[in-house]
Amino acid sequence: MTDKHQPPLHTFMDLLSAEMGSRLGNDPAREAAHRRIFGNWTLETLQTSGEAPQRQPACRHLAECFADLEKIGGNLGKLAATLRDIEPHLNWNNQAERRKSAVLAQNYADSFIVGPGGFVPSSTFEIGVSVMAPHTTYPDHRHPPEELYLVLSQGEWRQNADAWHEPGVGGVVYNPPDIVHAMRAEAKPLFAIWCLPLDNTPHS
Numbered sequence: 001m002t003d004k005h006q007p008p009l010h011t012f013m014d015l016l017s018a019e020m021g022s023r024l025g026n027d028p029a030r031e032a033a034h035r036r037i038f039g040n041w042t043l044e045t046l047q048t049s050g051e052a053p054q055r056q057p058a059c060r061h062l063a064e065c066f067a068d069l070e071k072i073g074g075n076l077g078k079l080a081a082t083l084r085d086i087e088p089h090l091n092w093n094n095q096a097e098r099r100k101s102a103v104l105a106q107n108y109a110d111s112f113i114v115g116p117g118g119f120v121p122s123s124t125f126e127i128g129v130s131v132m133a134p135h136t137t138y139p140d141h142r143h144p145p146e147e148l149y150l151v152l153s154q155g156e157w158r159q160n161a162d163a164w165h166e167p168g169v170g171g172v173v174y175n176p177p178d179i180v181h182a183m184r185a186e187a188k189p190l191f192a193i194w195c196l197p198l199d200n201t202p203h204s
């Protein structure tokens, strides 16, 4: 039974860890990143503020993204359904102000499900979700933590000046620490979950 006051975050984490873990393609770098993110996770108790979650213009594409995912079935379909149950609780942001992009303000949004300042606070890892309108590019950016994406739609990813590639629904993208990367949506909205380890203590 789903209680709308208890978003299924543990189920989401279990399904996300398992789905990503099964889609790493025997790549040691991806497997190590997956262990750093999901190896020992716990979730803090949720403190709901009672305020209405913040939306963004790009949220207009969420219904289409979830409708497309409903056809998938299997554990990836279950993960998408769980995310759909959590989504009404999430605050959506966009970084358009920081990037001074009116186009992105209208066409890109993300939400921190777990992480510093996220729906569930965490200082050790970050999990978020992005939605982007068709025919939009999220420009080159970089960040010190490595990153794994689970792709939930059509859309293309790029690293450095390499060719764009399309991972496809269920594909995993691995961005090593500090690599320059970008993503773009073509005919369909882009929808993806991203995960970053934030624990910077040296691993022996």
Ligand SMILES: [Fe+2]
Residues within 6 Å of the ligand: 141, 143, 147, 175, 181
């Ligand atoms: Fe990134």
